[in-house]
Amino acid sequence: MTSGLAEKRREKYEAILKAALKVFAEHGFFNSQVSKIAREAGVADGTIYLYFKNKEDILISLFREKLGSLVRKFHEHVHEDDRADEAIRKICELHFTELEKDVQLAKVTQLELRQSSRELHSEISKALKPYIQLIEDVLVRGIEQGIFRRDLDVKLTRLLIFGAMDEVVSSWLISGRRYSLSAQVDKTVDFFLRGLRA
Amino acid sequence: MTSGLAEKRREKYEAILKAALKVFAEHGFFNSQVSKIAREAGVADGTIYLYFKNKEDILISLFREKLGSLVRKFHEHVHEDDRADEAIRKICELHFTELEKDVQLAKVTQLELRQSSRELHSEISKALKPYIQLIEDVLVRGIEQGIFRRDLDVKLTRLLIFGAMDEVVSSWLISGRRYSLSAQVDKTVDFFLRGLRA
Amino acid sequence: MTSGLAEKRREKYEAILKAALKVFAEHGFFNSQVSKIAREAGVADGTIYLYFKNKEDILISLFREKLGSLVRKFHEHVHEDDRADEAIRKICELHFTELEKDVQLAKVTQLELRQSSRELHSEISKALKPYIQLIEDVLVRGIEQGIFRRDLDVKLTRLLIFGAMDEVVSSWLISGRRYSLSAQVDKTVDFFLRGLRA
Amino acid sequence: MTSGLAEKRREKYEAILKAALKVFAEHGFFNSQVSKIAREAGVADGTIYLYFKNKEDILISLFREKLGSLVRKFHEHVHEDDRADEAIRKICELHFTELEKDVQLAKVTQLELRQSSRELHSEISKALKPYIQLIEDVLVRGIEQGIFRRDLDVKLTRLLIFGAMDEVVSSWLISGRRYSLSAQVDKTVDFFLRGLRA
DNA sequence: TATGAATGAGGCTTCATTCAT
DNA sequence: CATGAATGAAGCCTCATTCAT
Numbered sequence: 001m002t003s004g005l006a007e008k009r010r011e012k013y014e015a016i017l018k019a020a021l022k023v024f025a026e027h028g029f030f031n032s033q034v035s036k037i038a039r040e041a042g043v044a045d046g047t048i049y050l051y052f053k054n055k056e057d058i059l060i061s062l063f064r065e066k067l068g069s070l071v072r073k074f075h076e077h078v079h080e081d082d083r084a085d086e087a088i089r090k091i092c093e094l095h096f097t098e099l100e101k102d103v104q105l106a107k108v109t110q111l112e113l114r115q116s117s118r119e120l121h122s123e124i125s126k127a128l129k130p131y132i133q134l135i136e137d138v139l140v141r142g143i144e145q146g147i148f149r150r151d152l153d154v155k156l157t158r159l160l161i162f163g164a165m166d167e168v169v170s171s172w173l174i175s176g177r178r179y180s181l182s183a184q185v186d187k188t189v190d191f192f193l194r195g196l197r198a
Numbered sequence: 199m200t201s202g203l204a205e206k207r208r209e210k211y212e213a214i215l216k217a218a219l220k221v222f223a224e225h226g227f228f229n230s231q232v233s234k235i236a237r238e239a240g241v242a243d244g245t246i247y248l249y250f251k252n253k254e255d256i257l258i259s260l261f262r263e264k265l266g267s268l269v270r271k272f273h274e275h276v277h278e279d280d281r282a283d284e285a286i287r288k289i290c291e292l293h294f295t296e297l298e299k300d301v302q303l304a305k306v307t308q309l310e311l312r313q314s315s316r317e318l319h320s321e322i323s324k325a326l327k328p329y330i331q332l333i334e335d336v337l338v339r340g341i342e343q344g345i346f347r348r349d350l351d352v353k354l355t356r357l358l359i360f361g362a363m364d365e366v367v368s369s370w371l372i373s374g375r376r377y378s379l380s381a382q383v384d385k386t387v388d389f390f391l392r393g394l395r396a
Numbered sequence: 397m398t399s400g401l402a403e404k405r406r407e408k409y410e411a412i413l414k415a416a417l418k419v420f421a422e423h424g425f426f427n428s429q430v431s432k433i434a435r436e437a438g439v440a441d442g443t444i445y446l447y448f449k450n451k452e453d454i455l456i457s458l459f460r461e462k463l464g465s466l467v468r469k470f471h472e473h474v475h476e477d478d479r480a481d482e483a484i485r486k487i488c489e490l491h492f493t494e495l496e497k498d499v500q501l502a503k504v505t506q507l508e509l510r511q512s513s514r515e516l517h518s519e520i521s522k523a524l525k526p527y528i529q530l531i532e533d534v535l536v537r538g539i540e541q542g543i544f545r546r547d548l549d550v551k552l553t554r555l556l557i558f559g560a561m562d563e564v565v566s567s568w569l570i571s572g573r574r575y576s577l578s579a580q581v582d583k584t585v586d587f588f589l590r591g592l593r594a
Numbered sequence: 595m596t597s598g599l600a601e602k603r604r605e606k607y608e609a610i611l612k613a614a615l616k617v618f619a620e621h622g623f624f625n626s627q628v629s630k631i632a633r634e635a636g637v638a639d640g641t642i643y644l645y646f647k648n649k650e651d652i653l654i655s656l657f658r659e660k661l662g663s664l665v666r667k668f669h670e671h672v673h674e675d676d677r678a679d680e681a682i683r684k685i686c687e688l689h690f691t692e693l694e695k696d697v698q699l700a701k702v703t704q705l706e707l708r709q710s711s712r713e714l715h716s717e718i719s720k721a722l723k724p725y726i727q728l729i730e731d732v733l734v735r736g737i738e739q740g741i742f743r744r745d746l747d748v749k750l751t752r753l754l755i756f757g758a759m760d761e762v763v764s765s766w767l768i769s770g771r772r773y774s775l776s777a778q779v780d781k782t783v784d785f786f787l788r789g790l791r792a
Numbered sequence: 793t794a795t796g797a798a799t800g801a802g803g804c805t806t807c808a809t810t811c812a813t
Numbered sequence: 814c815a816t817g818a819a820t821g822a823a824g825c826c827t828c829a830t831t832c833a834t
Contacts, residue, residue, distance in 0.1 A: 008814095009814090030228040033806085033807060033808085034807075034808060034809085035807075035808090035817095043815080043816090044815060044816040044817055045808090045809085045816080045817060045818095046809085046810075046811080046815070046816055046817065046818095047814085047816070047817095048809095049808095049809070049810080050814070050815075054808075054809080055807095055808065055809090121372065125372060153385050156366065156382055156385055156386065157385075157389065159362070159365045159366050159369050160362040160365070160366065160386065160389055161362075162365055163361045163362045163363070163364055163365020163366065163368075164357070164358040164359075164361045164362040164365075165361070166361055166365060167357045167358070167361020167362075167364060167365075168354065168357050168358065168361065170361075171357050174319070174323060184354055187351050187354055187355075188354065188358065190393075191355065191358055191393040192393070194392050194393045194395075195388075195389040195390070195392045195393040197392075206797095207797090210797095231823090231824065231825085232824075232825065232826080233824080233825090241798080241799090242798065242799045242800055243799085243800065243801095243825090243826085244798070244799060244800060244801095244826080244827080244828080245797080245798055245799070245800095246826095247825095247826065247827080248797070248798075252825080252826080253824095253825070253826090405818090408818095426624040429802090429803065429804085430803075430804065430805085431803080431804090439819080439820090440819065440820045440821055441804090441805085441820085441821065441822095442805085442806080442807080442819070442820060442821065442822095443818080443819055443820070443821095444805095445804095445805070445806080446818070446819075450804075450805080451803095451804070451805095517768070521768060549781050552762070552778055552781055552782065553781075553785065555758070555761045555762050555765050556758040556761070556762065556782065556785055557758075558761055559757045559758045559760055559761020559762065559764075560753070560754040560755075560757045560758045560761075561757070562757055562761060563753045563754070563756055563757020563758075563760060563761075564750070564753050564754065564757065566757075570715065570719060580750055583747050583750055583751075584750065584754065586789075587751065587754055587789040587790075588789070590788050590789045590791075591784075591785040591786070591789040593788075603793095627827085627828060627829085628828075628829060628830085629796095629828075629829090632796095637794080637795085638794060638795040638796055639795080639796060639797095639829090639830085640794070640795055640796065640797095640830085640831075640832080641793085641794055641795070641796095642830095643829095643830070643831080644793070648829075648830080649828095649829065649830090794834100795832105795833100795834080796832100796833105796834100797831105797832095797833095797834105798830105798831085798832090798833100799828105799829105799830085799831075799832100800828100800829105800830105801827105801828100801829100802826105802827095802828105803825105803826095803827090804824105804825095804826095805823105805824095805825095806822105806823090806824090806825105807820105807821100807822100807823100808820105808821105808822100809819105809820085809821105810818105810819085810820075811816100811817100811818095811819090811820100812816100812817105812818095812819100813815100813816085813817100813818105
């Protein structure tokens, strides 16, 4: 039997994060009040501070948790022995479908990702790093497999790929999600692979 | 001699915007105080409100002015009879060199571009529209010139290109500008053109 | 023991109103700062806003509470089966003695009663209505009892009576309360009854 | 020929007062901005301060001028050899018709008359004094003429009369002037005279 | 005299955080 | 652990008044 106590704690922790995701997505970080998150989570204002250091810590934790589980999902679906071009397709597919499934996460990711505070920035970079790294790994593998060009600058190219996908998601959000995001996968991947192939 | 009155007004208006750019770049919109902008501009707090409706209006005006002059610069350098591939190169070159020259503008663009407030968002989208449109125009021209693929989705592709460049700039900023941004032009354009060419 | 929670809340609510009464009486609504009321009430500035929507709401609530309890007092002392002329005497007596007892209330009533803001005005009219109505009821009863003239315009006359008493109080306040207000009851009522009697 | 200079000055002085009357009547003293008065008067903000010490001085001057001319009008129409009861009728008639003719003055008189500041209060009392005194004079004369009761307390009764009329005007204003004010003269005077007659 | 741009003190209100229960 | 009332610092904005032109 797992500890009922720690489990209870974990549950409330997640309830608060879920509430925060909703509130941040709706109003943005600076226009979200801790009290609103508390109400949404069904706890008292003070309770928040038993689980998080401060308001910013909520956002950071949120990114860590959410991006962590996203990255895990990528790793589950992209394997070392996959062909690199298939891996790139898989990555783009996951990127678009996962954010299409979880609009709140998409909003927070796109709208709050580039906020201000020093601490925030480095934390978010840290949380994103494994994903960017995954893309780089695939690029390296593709070169080794002879599928991608040898002269690729993998550090630069991973940014081009991530940024391009990121912008497609942002634009889709700003448009009010008036079209299918996942329907953009094929054309996007096509553009990438032409840029990558040997 | 030309009207000293309107000129004086224009000068102060620009002094405030210049101060705002500096303060916003350093602290982000929500962590910037109007009083700090006033001090930086060498005017009284109240003076700000003779030139701007409120704090948000400063940011919006800043975008309008800065992006407006950027877009003008693009139009000066990219001509209708240019080869589309050369135009793409020119765009990327300007994008990187202009932001490398004006780090504060880069910071505000990257950090504040995706802020929250409804009004803000639509204003910024409006300000960016002509640039995104310019990219699209070049793509269309490229297809007409037989240089780019006929099956390009220009609406999607303009986002891929803009997003990729945008991410390179962001990453460069986050890195603390430890390398040359304009040195990335060649490899970036190479990647683009492979994705675009017929 | 009864609920200490709601009781506590009520206590603080009344402490703030009491403080507001004092401050408003001394400086007038527009020259009173919320911070001064808070200090007088022994609470933090922010606490005020846990009990009142804004500064104006304090004044409105003050009127509602104070005039409400005044009106209640009138109803306790003036009964349906009283002779109408005795009822008029009672009303004037209470009007003068109650305001003589509570100078701060008198000041706020006289000085702030006719302030500007739309909302304020209608709220105050609403709070005063039952009192003016009480006077009218007594006039109607007097006519029915055959004590007062049948040709009285009760809507007009209630204003004459209220206005006359009101002015006596104002003048007494402005004079610096250099004479007894309640000592004016007999002569005032005498004047009224001559005007009313059949 | 009168001095064109002083005349010009007088004209602008009155233009500002007229503008102030309009603005104060519409928004109340505390919600009226000096700049709004200036705009209404067609002068620059700074010009106001060439004619008035400060904002409060505008209100005080306004009262002095307006009440002064009102009082003059009363003196023109009420003569020493009139019967006192006719004089009372004349006073009430003028009170109602003059304020009915000049709604702005009525509003300022009723709404701003009892505002806060120390200086203001005493100034207004001073400006009102001659009018209240006029009523008292008539009362005294009425007693001498054997028309009014010998036992009248003239100091008190002048307040009752003024207050009653004042309230009728206020109520008429608050009602949105939905009925004729001057139509109330007969019944009002009837009430007064019953209270006064020997 | 007249202007009106500039000033800057000051007030209302919000909200992250604390702490007594 | 949980609560939520209370705190009080801080910021945006207004507007009476001044002064250089």
